[in-house]
Amino acid sequence: MAKYRFDQIAINSTEKKKPVEEDRFTYLGLEHLDSGTLKVTRFGSEVAPIGEKLVMHKGDVLFGKRRAYQKKVAIAPFDGIFSAHGMVLRPKEDVIDKDFFPLFISSDYFLDAAIKISVGSLSPTINWRDLKKLEFELPDMDTQRKLAEVLWSINDTMEAYKRLISATDELVKSQFIERFGKPGTDPFRWGLTTLGKCCELNPRKPKGINTDDSYSFVAMPSVSEDGRIDASVERPYSEVCKGFTYFAENDVLFAKITPCMENGKGGVAKGLKNGVGFGSTEFHVLRPIKGVSDPYWLYIITMFSKFRSDAEKVMTGTGGQRRVPITYLSEYSITLPPIELQEQFAVFVRQSDKSKFELEQALSELTATYKRIIAENLG
Known part of the structure; x- marks a missing residue:
């Protein structure tokens, strides 16, 4: 394979403009790009973005140069403006096939090399003057075209699986609303209460815990x-008894720190070693009360986008150390349905989880095949 400097492979478009009001409808920020997909599903801003932005055209490859370890790469879905914390890249078609180009930019082969030259500590950024000097091996044009055809076919199937997984999640939420109403409302007249009265928040470690046992970490x-x-990691009690969050089987974990909270990290703790777990101090723990609340009912409440966006508004701290205070959970207004209805809903959630798991397994296998093909033909 031939080796090329990156500036022989790609054009870094630096055309900029100061946004006007109508540009807010076609604005893409790094927050709109998702790792692991070239497709853009979110865009726009409530007000015109401030400061100069990069001009993008439909089909351009958008690369997040700030915090590049997040591996955000996407194809511009329309003409518009893009964050100045990114790069707008276009292929030099005498060297790289235009259909293969976005697959190359989103590959670990390119991204891992680019991440290594990031500079800065709090918000590491890639500079073009350094990136353009990096050298990459590329197969011949005919091989690139064949690779693009195969990889895009796999990519399309992967995106279809992702849509099905997302649809499963939305179905669970719609079922919640149908059975209980939107969180914070009381359409069935069960009466409003607070989340803190429906569960035990951040329960204390019991005094009688066996100190000779190992537990999930x-x-x-x-x-x-x-x-x-993933509760498969085990550690002896002596290693986790101090400085970690305690929880038990069927407790709900809720990530309280940015960006994990906004991204939706959380779940119902199952399969814990000896029924107990210890973990990051950045979790809030919601323990269901027997006969009052079900863990899956509690968990789905925390997964609604409004629950998370409202939580974001009351986070305390600065920068990457902002956290959701426990008072947000304890005071969150919620209606409490009969436990029998919660348990019926939990059965539905577990069935949906089983279907989703099968889809995720298929997606994982496709992803592994995709990455193997890339690895065999690049570098």
Whole structure:
């Protein structure tokens, strides 16, 4: 394979403009880009963005150069403006196929190399003067075209699975609303109360816990944004008894720190070693009260976008250390349905989770195939 400097592969468009009012409808910020997908599903701003922004055209490849470790790459879905914390890239078609180009930019081969040259500590950023000097190996144009055809076919299937997974999550929320009403409302006249009265928040570690046993240890990366908690890691009690959050089987974990909270990290703790777990201090714990609340009912409340956006408004702290205070959860207004209805809903949630798990397994296998093909043909 031939080796090229990045400025031989891509054009870095630096055309800028100062936004006017109508530009808010076609504005893309880094917050609109999602890691792991080239598709843009969110865009726009409530007011015209402040400061100069990059001009983008439909089909341009958008790359988040700030905090590049988040691996945000997308294809511009329309003409508009893009965050100055990104790059607008276009292919040099004598070197790289235009259909292969976005797949190359979103590959770990390119991103891992780019991340290594990030500068700065709080918000590491990639400079073009450094990026343009990086060298990458590329297959010949004919191979690139064939790769693009195969990879886009896999990518389209992966996106279809993601849509099905998202639809499953939305179905669960719609079922919640149908059965109980939107969180914070009382359409069935059960009476409004507070979340703090429906569960025990941040319960204390019991005095009689066996200090000779090992227990599940759950760090923040072990909790997904779709309700999965990996409880497979075990640690002896002596290593976790101090400085970690205590929780137990069927407790609900809620990530309180930015950006984990906004991203939806949380879930119902299941399969804990000896029924007990310890984990990150950045979790709030919601413990259901027997005969009063069900863990899956509690968890779905925390997954509504309004619950999270309202939580964001009351976060305390600065920068990357902003957290949701426990008072937000304790004072959150909620109607309390009969436990029998909650348990019926929990059955539906578990069934949906099973279907979602099967979809996620299929997606994982496709993703592995996609990455294997990339690895075999790049670098």
